[in-house]
Amino acid sequence: MGGGGMSDIRLLGIVLWTLIMSSQPALLNDSNDAIDDAAVPFVVRLHLIRHGETEANVNEIVLGQGDSPLTDDGLALAVRASHDNFTRGFWRYYCSDLKRAHRSAKLVLGMEDVGGNELNSNVDLTVDARLREVAKGAREGLPKSFSLEEALAARKKSGSVIPKLETLEEAFNRVDEWIGSLVRDANEEYQSQSTCQAHGMEGRKIYDVFAMTHSALIRTTIQRMVGSELPDHYSRTREGSLSIPNLSKTIIDILPVFDDARQNIRRKARLVKLTECFI
Numbered sequence: 001m002g003g004g005g006m007s008d009i010r011l012l013g014i015v016l017w018t019l020i021m022s023s024q025p026a027l028l029n030d031s032n033d034a035i036d037d038a039a040v041p042f043v044v045r046l047h048l049i050r051h052g053e054t055e056a057n058v059n060e061i062v063l064g065q066g067d068s069p070l071t072d073d074g075l076a077l078a079v080r081a082s083h084d085n086f087t088r089g090f091w092r093y094y095c096s097d098l099k100r101a102h103r104s105a106k107l108v109l110g111m112e113d114v115g116g117n118e119l120n121s122n123v124d125l126t127v128d129a130r131l132r133e134v135a136k137g138a139r140e141g142l143p144k145s146f147s148l149e150e151a152l153a154a155r156k157k158s159g160s161v162i163p164k165l166e167t168l169e170e171a172f173n174r175v176d177e178w179i180g181s182l183v184r185d186a187n188e189e190y191q192s193q194s195t196c197q198a199h200g201m202e203g204r205k206i207y208d209v210f211a212m213t214h215s216a217l218i219r220t221t222i223q224r225m226v227g228s229e230l231p232d233h234y235s236r237t238r239e240g241s242l243s244i245p246n247l248s249k250t251i252i253d254i255l256p257v258f259d260d261a262r263q264n265i266r267r268k269a270r271l272v273k274l275t276e277c278f279i
Contacts, residue, residue, distance in 0.1 A: 037255070042190050042205040044182050044254040045272070047090070048218045049211065051104040052078045053246040060144045064136030064216075065164065067099045075114050077247055078107035092182070093123050095212035096131040104247070105212035130174040133214035137165030168220045175221050182209060183256050183267060215244035226252055226271040234274065248275040 052074030056063045070078070095105035106112045111121040138151040140163045146154070155162050186207040219242050222230070235243040244250075251272035259265050 039257050040204065040255040041258065042186060042207065042256070044179070044186050044256070045206050045208045046179070046252045046254065047208065047210050048213060048221065048250045048252065049108070050215050050218060050244050050246055050248055051101040051212055052107070054100050057246065062136055062139045062142055062144055064133055064140040065098065066140045070100060070103055074104070074246065075107065078104050079114060081108045081247060082110040089208070090210040091186075091207040093125045093210045094128050094131060095125060096133065096214060097127045097129045098132050098214070101131070101212045101214060102127060108212065128178060130178040131211060131213040131217065134168065134171040134216040134220065135164040135166040138162045171217060172220050172224050175217065179254060182207070183254060187256070187258070218244050218250055221252070222250060222271075222274070225269040229271040230274070242275070244275055245277055248277045249273065250275050
């Protein structure tokens with residue numbers, strides 16, 4: 001490919017990356033005040049947990065939809081978390097299909113030991129690709145210090161294929177679809193008066209959902225759904241974005257409102273806990 005072609009690729013890459021970094025989609029939470037809590041029959045409570053520490057995290061490598069093994073500390077802390085009552089009694093258990101999240105979930109839920117041996121567990125863990133990390137394109141597998149242009153140059157020099165890149169809007173659409181499916185399933189069980197794993201609060205049934213996922217996806221979900229509820233001061237990364245520590249949990253309540261035909265017409269979100277470490 002000639003120099004002009006490479007310049008076009010770089011320009012396209014820069015435009016796409018700028019779109020990702022600057023995208024600030026409208027918050028679903030904007031309409032929350034307009035929804036009467038008394039009209040909400042039940043709550044789907046999302047427990048969004050970032051996977052354990054990986055070797056790439058320690059070495060400051062961009063992962064995206066690439067992967068990296070958990071460190072010894074990451075393994076040990078995940079096992080310690082398995083002894084916490086927090087991990088029991090959920091209605092549903094989910095994890096990303098990327099290995100670092102899947103392994104973290106199985107350790108935290110007591111489904112396997114550090115050596116990878118299966119343990120007796122009654123947990124039904126669903127692996128869902130909608131919970132995988134935001135795809136970060138040319139920068140995946142390279143140091144975080146690399147600019148997009150430097151990453152593209154490195155890819156050209158090595159002749160490697162440029163990984164998928166997606167916008168924050170595309171990534172959140174995956175999560176939103178997943179949440180919609182949870183609300184539909186919870187509504188079916190609620191209507192059938194099923195004896196599912198759910199507990200009540202303020203007269204409502206709460207369907208707790210465990211989800212082991214990734215930092216950028218959690219950050220995007222927080223900003224999109226409950227961004228207006230963030231405190232004035234919160235922990236930030238060196239780049240200035242919301243910090244999502246390994247094995248921290250963020251809890252968001254999804255409150256659906258239905259019409260007379262029991263069709264979901266609206267749902268609002270409420271922040272319960274922000275990036276709380278349970279170790």
